[in-house]
Amino acid sequence: MSQYSEYSTSLGQDVKAADNPESAVLDAVPNPQVGENAVVRFTCPEFTSICPVTGQPDFGHLVVDYVPDQLLVESKSLKLFLQSFRNHGAFHEDCTIYVGKRIVKATKPVWLRIGGYWYPRGGIPIDIFWQSGEPPKDIWLPDQGVAPYRGRG
Secondary structure: OOOOOOOOOOOOOOOOOOOOHHHOOOOEEEOOOOOOOOOEEEEEEEEEEEOOOOOOEEEEEEEEEEEOOOEEEOHHHHHHHHHOOOOOEOOHHHHHHHHHHHHHHHHOOOEEEEEEEEEEEOOEEEEEEEEOOOOOOOOOOOOOOOOOOOOOO
């Protein structure tokens, strides 16, 4: 039994992804480094959802940077949460911002930003950026590392 079992509904358990993001559980665990303004990054280069108009799959690359306070995102529950979008119909903007807001709600971080880099739909790539406020002054904040979409060029 893990020391974090009391905080996590998925850690060490055989858990399947929820049918939709609203019912997905996003767990948080205690931050053992409270007071240290470290940037934590999660990258999901194969994020998928469904176009709410056409029903066709959409593919994106999500990058989440956050500075935790008392709680950390439990990564297995994050993976299952992100998987819950696979059959969920929503626009790129909604998916990206919803992910950011759910992490903020679950962990109450010092700061969070999310970049959603979506592959072209109708020939136009869409990138969405959202953050919870101003980043702390004393952090090193690297570039998210996702180049603008160039197609074959």
